Amino acid sequence: MAGTPPSPSAPTMKEVASLAEVSTMTVSRVLSGHAGVSAVKRERVEAAVKELGYRTNTLARSLRHGARTGTVGVIVTHLGNPFYARLALGIEEMLATENLRVMITNTDGDVARERDALQDFTERRVDGLILVPAGSHQAYVADEVGASTPVVVVARPPVGLEADCVLVDDFGGAHAATARLVAEGHRRIGFLGTPPSVYTGSERYRGFCAALEEAGIAPDEDYVRRGQEDLAAAESAATELLALSRPPTAVFCTNNRNTLGAYRAVRRAGARTTLAGFDNFELADVLSVPVVVVAYDPDELGRQAARLLADRLPSPERPGGTAIPPRRIVVPTTLLSYVPDDTY
Amino acid sequence: MAGTPPSPSAPTMKEVASLAEVSTMTVSRVLSGHAGVSAVKRERVEAAVKELGYRTNTLARSLRHGARTGTVGVIVTHLGNPFYARLALGIEEMLATENLRVMITNTDGDVARERDALQDFTERRVDGLILVPAGSHQAYVADEVGASTPVVVVARPPVGLEADCVLVDDFGGAHAATARLVAEGHRRIGFLGTPPSVYTGSERYRGFCAALEEAGIAPDEDYVRRGQEDLAAAESAATELLALSRPPTAVFCTNNRNTLGAYRAVRRAGARTTLAGFDNFELADVLSVPVVVVAYDPDELGRQAARLLADRLPSPERPGGTAIPPRRIVVPTTLLSYVPDDTY
DNA sequence: CTGTTAGCGCTTTCAG
DNA sequence: CTGAAAGCGCTAACAG
Numbered sequence: 001m002a003g004t005p006p007s008p009s010a011p012t013m014k015e016v017a018s019l020a021e022v023s024t025m026t027v028s029r030v031l032s033g034h035a036g037v038s039a040v041k042r043e044r045v046e047a048a049v050k051e052l053g054y055r056t057n058t059l060a061r062s063l064r065h066g067a068r069t070g071t072v073g074v075i076v077t078h079l080g081n082p083f084y085a086r087l088a089l090g091i092e093e094m095l096a097t098e099n100l101r102v103m104i105t106n107t108d109g110d111v112a113r114e115r116d117a118l119q120d121f122t123e124r125r126v127d128g129l130i131l132v133p134a135g136s137h138q139a140y141v142a143d144e145v146g147a148s149t150p151v152v153v154v155a156r157p158p159v160g161l162e163a164d165c166v167l168v169d170d171f172g173g174a175h176a177a178t179a180r181l182v183a184e185g186h187r188r189i190g191f192l193g194t195p196p197s198v199y200t201g202s203e204r205y206r207g208f209c210a211a212l213e214e215a216g217i218a219p220d221e222d223y224v225r226r227g228q229e230d231l232a233a234a235e236s237a238a239t240e241l242l243a244l245s246r247p248p249t250a251v252f253c254t255n256n257r258n259t260l261g262a263y264r265a266v267r268r269a270g271a272r273t274t275l276a277g278f279d280n281f282e283l284a285d286v287l288s289v290p291v292v293v294v295a296y297d298p299d300e301l302g303r304q305a306a307r308l309l310a311d312r313l314p315s316p317e318r319p320g321g322t323a324i325p326p327r328r329i330v331v332p333t334t335l336l337s338y339v340p341d342d343t344y
Numbered sequence: 345m346a347g348t349p350p351s352p353s354a355p356t357m358k359e360v361a362s363l364a365e366v367s368t369m370t371v372s373r374v375l376s377g378h379a380g381v382s383a384v385k386r387e388r389v390e391a392a393v394k395e396l397g398y399r400t401n402t403l404a405r406s407l408r409h410g411a412r413t414g415t416v417g418v419i420v421t422h423l424g425n426p427f428y429a430r431l432a433l434g435i436e437e438m439l440a441t442e443n444l445r446v447m448i449t450n451t452d453g454d455v456a457r458e459r460d461a462l463q464d465f466t467e468r469r470v471d472g473l474i475l476v477p478a479g480s481h482q483a484y485v486a487d488e489v490g491a492s493t494p495v496v497v498v499a500r501p502p503v504g505l506e507a508d509c510v511l512v513d514d515f516g517g518a519h520a521a522t523a524r525l526v527a528e529g530h531r532r533i534g535f536l537g538t539p540p541s542v543y544t545g546s547e548r549y550r551g552f553c554a555a556l557e558e559a560g561i562a563p564d565e566d567y568v569r570r571g572q573e574d575l576a577a578a579e580s581a582a583t584e585l586l587a588l589s590r591p592p593t594a595v596f597c598t599n600n601r602n603t604l605g606a607y608r609a610v611r612r613a614g615a616r617t618t619l620a621g622f623d624n625f626e627l628a629d630v631l632s633v634p635v636v637v638v639a640y641d642p643d644e645l646g647r648q649a650a651r652l653l654a655d656r657l658p659s660p661e662r663p664g665g666t667a668i669p670p671r672r673i674v675v676p677t678t679l680l681s682y683v684p685d686d687t688y
Numbered sequence: 689c690t691g692t693t694a695g696c697g698c699t700t701t702c703a704g
Numbered sequence: 705c706t707g708a709a710a711g712c713g714c715t716a717a718c719a720g
Contacts, residue, residue, distance in 0.1 A: 009410055009492060010469070010490055010492060012696090012697060012698090013697065013698065014697080014698095022706085022707090023706070023707045023708080024697090024698080024699090024707090025699080025700095025706070025707060025708085026705090026706065026707080028698070028699060029699095029705095029706090032699085036705060036706090037705070037706085038705065038706090041705090041706085053487065053490060055463070055466050055467050055490070056467050056697095056698085057467065057469060057696095057697055057698070058467045058468045058469070059403050059406065059407055059413065059468065059469055059697085059698095060407055060696075060697035060698045060699090060712090061697080061698055061699075062403065062698095062712095063403055063404055063407060063696095063697080063698075063699095063712050063713065063714090064697090064698055064699050064700075064711085064712050065699080065700075065711090065712060066353050066354075066712075066713095067699095067712095069403065071447070079429070079432070079433045079436065080429075080430060080433050080643075082426045082429065085423070085424075085426065085429030085432075085433075086424060088423070088429075088448070089423045089424050089429075089450060092423065092448065092449060092450055093450065096449065096450075101447050101449065101464065101468070102447065102448060102449075103415070103445050103446065103447050103448075104432075104436065104446060104447075104448050105436060105440065105445065105446075106433060106436055106437065106440075119399070120445065122399050123399050123400045123401065123402045124402045124403065124415075124445070125354070125401060125402070125403055143397065146354060146397055146399070148353060148354060260626065260627070263630075264630075267630065267685075281626070282604065282625070282626070282627075283604070283625075283626075283627045286607075286608075286611065286631070286632075287630070288630075299424075356712090356713060356714090357713065357714065357715095358713080358714095366690080366691090367690070367691045367692080368691090368713090368714080368715090369690070369691060369692080369715075370689090370690065370691080372714070372715060373689095373690090373715095376715085380689060380690090381689070381690085382689065382690090385689090385690085400713095400714085401712095401713055401714070403713085403714095404696090404712075404713035404714045404715090405713080405714055405715075406696095406714095407696050407697065407698090407712095407713080407714075408695085408696050408713090408714055408715050408716080409695090409696060409715080409716075410696070410697095411696090411715095
């Protein structure tokens with residue numbers, strides 16, 4: 001309250017000890033709740049701690065005998081995308097349970113930034129890493145990170161790296177949505193997707209093709225457009241499809257951006273094309289055309305990743321981290337159908 | 345490549361030194377790029393570093409004479425909300441420029457979790473903090489954090505705490521939107537908002553009232569509903585407004601959730617009520633009623649906060665962090681108008 | 689140019 | 705129950 005103004009640098013244990021007239025060891029014991037300190041001294045220490053506003057220095061503590069730092073690095077490709085934001089939230093939520101803090105960084109899909117982040121996190125001695133990879137292989141991760149730090153890969157399977165991973169059922173979701181379109185009678189179905197090099201995109205394309213094949217429909221490359229990166233590109237790709245002499249009656253989109261772009265195109269063309277797409281989005285139920293959405297829970301993706309990682313962190317029981325073989329979790333998808341309410 | 349398997353714990357500088365047959369100081373100098381090391385030894389050190397897969401231990405480094413840790417704590421109320429996610433992204437983006445890492449945590453609006461996080465971040469010796477406060481005052485922050493760590497408050501002005509802050513032009517935005525409604529001829533305007541205890545909500549209410557007053561319209565409490573926390577609650581509140589004997593012809597909503605809830609209510613009622621709301625949202629332009637949106641850039645909010653914080657971090661020029669008086673930045677809003685395309 | 693000494697803040701170990 | 709000594713991994717500050 002009155003007293004000395006807060007010192008520029010944080011008070012140390014030594015200062016607490018000298019104020020309480022005990023050794024630093026006694027302070028240490030009081031702070032870590034270790035029994036075996038006389039009530040008198042304990043109280044003196046507690047008073048001194050309060051008076052000085054002392055806070056433990058976690059860094060110094062974890063320096064002592066290579067203890068855990070209690071931090072996890074999270075590296076994500078597109079934090080601006082709500083799906084990755086939710087993923088991060090799921091991770092944070094689950095890890096907070098285990099008293100772990102997350103350091104998050106965004107790579108924007110840039111492999112160089114990913115490498116930097118891996119290196120930086122390693123130097124900061126994170127206890128583990130959760131990675132949405134930017135590139136198509138991750139062989140360098142092992143060198144960058146070292147074998148002692150567990151890594152969990154999210155959204156695509158690790159290539160050239162032994163690590164746990166959490167995936168979305170890309171194939172199954174795309175297959176189900178396409179099958180639904182077929183069941184509704186569609187035969188000419190367009191496809192709007194990412195470049196084939198992207199794992200999720202190619203899996204979803206596989207699912208799309210498989211469903212067509214099962215229905216005896218020959219895939220038609222004229223109906224396929226890939227690689228549109230943003231909404232505007234998706235819109236013009238969809239516009240192209242609609243302008244074909246025999247335009248598709250439905251379009252399957254591998255992601256949110258494509259679905260919304262397609263919707264704009266359909267709207268502008270005044271068409272009644274049915275849309276199907278991966279990733280749920282708000283207001284999907286109020287559009288003016290029928291919409292089929294492949295939904296999944298990105299928070300869940302994050303929670304699962306966090307759990308896999310937590311399993312590998314050394315704990316009292318498993319001091320070394322027993323050699324669990326790499327695990328793979330696939331998060332399921334749900335199919336949602338929205339039909340416009342024409343009474344309105 | 346062949347050689348010993350990676351040791352369970354990371355190699356230390358000492359091991360590098362002994363492999364390179366130099367002192368640890370020489371290793372240190374090579375690693376920090378300090379000139380004044382003979383080419384021979386430098387190369388020997390570099391070889392040893394590579395062979396051992398040595399990575400600097402940043403923690404140990406920053407322990408040395410209270411150096412900066414290069415980390416910033418970010419505490420946010422609702423990371424699941426895309427707006428806060430974008431805020432976090434803006435912060436991360438800007439801070440990455442200064443070689444600072446962010447540790448993010450979500451409080452879900454819970455003051456206790458906020459306190460925990462403040463304490464934990466302080467113990468981890470973050471260089472600074474960015475806080476979206478959960479409660480209505482922040483007097484305890486100073487105790488929890490200590491004077492040496494700069495804090496920037498976002499989205500509401502700090503109460504009981506001297507700190508920089510970044511705000512949205514809540515009053516101005518709400519005023520402009522309401523004035524626009526009035527200019528379009530609306531006289532009976534509903535209001536859907538947060539509880540008055542929330543700063544942003546009460547500011548937006550002030551703006552709303554001011555615009556009405558200027559137009560000579562007496563505010564009518566019957567048209568005001570506050571405190572609906574989610575979309576469903578917003579929808580039923582809006583439904584109540586629409587069921588009044590003289591229903592409003594337009595409704596101003598202080599946030600996204602309220603706007604979407606109101607839209608659903610309006611749609612269900614088959615009404616033509618105009619909507620105005622804070623926070624832009626995707627597909628606002630394809631709704632079936634006229635919509636006025638108060639938009640602002642949440643990334644920018646984050647970037648500004650990060651900049652304010654970076655200014656206060658001790659740097660080569662400003663070792664102590666000169667006493668800049670608390671600053672306040674207000675991020676402007678833009679008014680967007682969408683009119684349904686009735687040709688469709 | 690290079691190495692030795694000391695110590696950041698804390699905790700483990702071992703004597704009192 | 706308590707403290708002194710030693711050291712975690714690293715780097716300033718001096719010697720040589």
